[in-house]
Amino acid sequence: MPNSAYWYLGLSFVSLLLLTYTLIHARNVRAVFVFLMMNQLAYFIETVIYIFGCSYVYHPGLLKNSAYYDSNMGALTSNLLVIPTVAIMVAVFQLRWKWIIAMIAAIGVVEWLFVIIEIYTLNWWRIVYTAVGLLFYLPIAPILYARLQRPVRxxxxxxxxxxxxxxxxxxxxxxxxxxxxxxxxxxxxxxxxxxxxxxxxxxxxxxxxxxxxxxxxxxxxxxxxxxxxxxxxxxxxxxxxxxxxxxxxxxxxxxxxxxxxxxxxxxxxxxxxxxxxxxx
Structure with missing residues (x-):
């Protein structure tokens, strides 16, 4: 595997560890449901900006049959694991804004690092767009988490x-x-x-x-x-x-x-x- 694969696999592994810890701490299946919901919201956003907007390209080096499918693997790392995991952590641990800002900053640093080592290419997208988007995205998770406690019809x-x-x-x-x-x-x-x-x-x-x-x-x-x-x-x-x-x-x-x-x-x-x- 190329070196870029280890970065993406390592990020996925850390996300899985954090997700597992969060779900165990939650001790309820609502956390799983909210994780899936936040996953889909991330998919919606990625469909608009990545698939149809051609905003950036991932280079994990995991698939050799197609450069675009390989980029999709990077997108899955972000939208299937990293971003929804951060969202469910905000909901389960009831994190305040200072923690939310810290997590957004950490994601921004990872994004910047991936650009620097050339395993992630920005087209028209900018890291600040990610930060602003997360400011609106992450607070949705605790709202959903609380709402599922009551009957939904x-x-x-x-x-x-x-x-x-x-x-x-x-x-x-x-x-x-x-x-x-x-x-x-x-x-x-x-x-x-x-x-x-x-x-x-x-x-x-x-x-x-x-x-x-x-x-x-x-x-x-x-x-x-x-x-x-x-x-x-x-x-x-x-x-x-x-x-x-x-x-x-x-x-x-x-x-x-x-x-x-x-x-x-x-x-x-x-x-x-x-x-x-x-x-x-």
């Missing part, structure tokens, strides 16, 4: 359920593509096929999450019927995308995986939906 229930499910859907959608090149999307938005695929996938998983939440909110119908309906619906969408040449499948197992894992996510999150409705 209606539109807010659907929104929080979406935020909880979406990062799992997005990660499971994109990561296999990065490692196994099992499918590619061709909307024609970017010259790099990997960039094109990532951009389309970033919207597609959001749509599929909305489908899962809709099925979950439906009161009528047996669970197994909804499971089959979700898988069948995705199969139809897949056929439509391949027919229009938006999607090219490269591995035999791809349609099975992308039809079954969202339906499985539906099954796994049904109890969580009920928990949100009860609170606590």
């Amino acid at each position: 209606g539109i807010l229930h659907s929104l929080l359920l979406f935020l909880c499910i979406a990062p799992i859907m997005g990660t499971l959608h994109v990561v296999p593509i990065m490692f196994f090149m099992n499918r590619s999307y061709d909307p024609g938005w970017f010259s790099d096929p990997a960039h094109d695929t990532t951009a389309f996938a970033s919207l597609y998983y959001v749509f599929m999450t909305c489908v899962i939440v809709t099925f979950m909110k439906l009161q009528a119908g047996r669970v197994w019927v909804k499971f089959v309906a979700i898988a069948l619906f995705i199969f139809i969408i897949t056929q439509g995308l391949t027919t229009t040449k938006l999607l090219t499948i490269h591995k035999w197992w791809d349609p099975w995986f992308y039809c079954l894992f969202p339906a499985t996510v539906y099954l796994l999150f049904r109890p969580i939906s009920a928990r949100f409705a009860k609170g606590g």
Whole structure:
């Protein structure tokens, strides 16, 4: 592995240690839910500024098949681990502003260091933008953490359920593509096929999450019927995308995986939906 990989892996390892310590200290599953929600909020921001805005490029050197997919690995380090971990620490430990400012400064130093050693390239983005964004992002975590103590219903229930499910859907959608090149999307938005695929996938998983939440909110119908309906619906969408040449499948197992894992996510999150409705 190149030296840059050790920096990213080390940052991921430290984040995992802090996340594990925080979740153990919290002693409640709400912390996990809020971590997922903050993960998705980070994904939303990254979709706008990184994928469609081309704000910066990561150079972890972990994937050799595509420079853009390798950059995505760096994005995952930031948005799957580092930033949401800091957010859940703020919520669980009820950190005051001086600690929040200190954490933002630490993230800024890491970002600056990565630029200096040339494993992270800024295009139009600036480190101060990260600091300002975190000032608005981090305080959301304690608000969500406190709100989940009380029953959640209606539109807010659907929104929080979406935020909880979406990062799992997005990660499971994109990561296999990065490692196994099992499918590619061709909307024609970017010259790099990997960039094109990532951009389309970033919207597609959001749509599929909305489908899962809709099925979950439906009161009528047996669970197994909804499971089959979700898988069948995705199969139809897949056929439509391949027919229009938006999607090219490269591995035999791809349609099975992308039809079954969202339906499985539906099954796994049904109890969580009920928990949100009860609170606590």
